[in-house]
Amino acid sequence: MLYPSDAPQSADLFARASEVIPGGVNSPVRAFRSVGGTPRFMTSGKGALMTDADGREYVDLICSWGPLLHGHAHPAIVEAVTKAAQKGTSFGTPTENEVLLAEEIVARTPAQRIRLVNSGTEATMSAIRLARGFTGRSLVVKFSGCYHGHVDALLAEAGSGVATLAIPETRGVTATQTAETVVLPYNDPQALEELFTQRGDEIACLITEAAPGNMGVVPPVDGFNQLIRDLTARHGALMISDEVMTGFRASAAGWYGIDPVEADLYTFGKVMGGGLPAAAFGGRADVMDLLAPAGPVYQAGTLSGNPLATAAGLANLTLSTPEAYEKLATTSTTLQGMTAAALYNAGVPHRIQTAGTMFSVFLFADGVELAQVTDYAAARTQSAARFAAFFTELLARGIYLPPSGFECWFVSTAHDEQILDRIDEALPYAAGAAAAVG
Ligand SMILES: Cc1ncc(COP(=O)(O)O)c(C=O)c1O
Known part of the structure; x- marks a missing residue:
């Protein structure tokens, strides 16, 4: 099966969207700027598949950029959301499901208190404000290539x-704001130690993706998260572990389940919302209790802990059993193997990197050999042109990858053997297309 390169219905919608929505999309990662072509407008999804406005079916390897751990329209999630909607979509008062969702997160992670918000961006923004309020300091440290939302x-x-x-x-980001952020190379213990030696007493917090997935998957080298833990603790700064992507996906307890370094604060999102807008930040009780109304750090939200979102999140986490993670791990490993084989056979230099059940694929130009991608500089040596060719061929064959080589591939428990076979059939053509780019 080979879909035509044009997609008339999506193209028409995109033209209309571009008149009223900047760039035609409501989040830049949905655009096809780096791979070319028209973003596909989806109309429905079921399990591992989604269908676009032209009636074409795709195997979904985005899974809404992570949340859909159990595929599209899972009956348990649809039922939970439907039932919640029938009882009222929002109250602006506390509800029981907020307690249940917070309890579930506390049970799975080291966080002692949880505050629910609507997006990962809100979670990281609020965690930073809280860290500054707790320490009375202003400097924030982050790593290049890590993404924590558009804060x-x-x-x-x-x-x-x-x-x-x-x-x-x-x-639009002012010089004052950037002056209070220090950016370090990822996986560089020396740079980290030097900064803390020089400016340790100014640092409010260091925020890191627990295992980065936003420059492609670039896991921390052994001991790196522990070094962050030790240095922040020694200098009175807080460690914020951003588990928005890894949380409840990399493992049942997120990256913490694999690399159990305890942070002061955590941010969560994606899987915990089951495809609806829910996110959270949480952590040490003594820090979290500084939040209003318990304490003086203000943070609020009209729709925080929304009944539909908490229902979806709870249903998603209830489905996320040890067996589910085993299945995800097998699917992820199988898909990695198929992809590696196709690329190897086509002679495309590549590297596949994993963080628990998450993984991504770096394609390189001929002659570029990287034993490991450990930071953003290395991630940027990948070949965008090769990725574009690989992506475009897969799309034409009904396989929907994230439209960027800097993104993680996401699978779900709905990706079964039949689905994997479909991907396996398409991969050699995509690898051939990537090889042809040179
Ligand atoms: C690690 C990480 N933190 C924060 C965010 C921001 O989350 P949201 O897009 O829900 O604002 C993302 C989104 O991809 C993320 O991957």
Whole structure:
């Protein structure tokens, strides 16, 4: 099966969207800027498949950029959301499901208190404010290639869409804001130690992706998260572990389940919302209890802990059993093997990197051999042209990858053997297309 390269219905919708929505999309990563072509407008999804406005079916390897751990329209999630909607969509008062969701997160992670919000961006923004309120300091440390949402202070050298679109600096972020953010290379213990030696007493917090997935998957080298833990503790700064992507996906307890370094604060999102807008930040009780109304750090939200979102999140986590993670791990490993085989057979230099059940694929130009991608500089040596060719061929064959080589591939428990066979059939053609780019 080979879909035509044009997609008339999506193209028409995209033209209309471009008149009323900047760039035609509501989040830059949805655009096809770095791979070419028209973003596909989806109309429905079921399990591992989604269907676009032209009636074409795709195997989904984005899974809504992570949340859909059990595929599209899982009956248990649909039922939970439907039932919640029938009882009322929002109250602006506390509800029981907020307690249940917070309890579930506390049970799975070291966080002692949880505050629910609507997006990962809100979670990281609030965690940073809290860290500054707790320490009375202003400096924030982040790593290049890590993405923590579009928080002003955190956009410097960010991964994800900022990396894909190669935006050197985001206009609108003031010099004062960037002056309070220090960006370090990832996986560089020496740079980290030097900064803490020089400015340790100014640092409010260091925020890191627990295992980065926004410059492609670039896991921490052995002991790196522990070094962050030790240095922040020694200098009175807080460690914020951003588990928005890894949380409840890399393992049942997120990256913490694999690399059990205890942070002071955590941010969560994606899987915990089951495909609806829910996210959270949480952590040490003594820090979290500084939040209003318990304490003086203000943070609020009209729709925080929304009944539909908490219902979806709870249902998603209830489905996320040890067996589910085993299945995800097998699917992820099988898909990695198929992809590696196709690329190897086509002679495309590549590297596949994993973080628990998460993984991504770096394609390189001929002659570029990297034993490991350990930081953003290395991630940027991948071949965008090769990735574009690989992506475009897969799309034509009904396989929907994230439209950027800087993004993680996401699978779900709905990706079964039949689905994997479909991908396996398409991969050699995509690898051939990538090889042809040179
Ligand atoms: C690690 C990480 N943190 C924060 C965010 C921001 O989350 P949201 O897009 O829900 O604002 C993302 C989004 O991809 C993420 O991957």
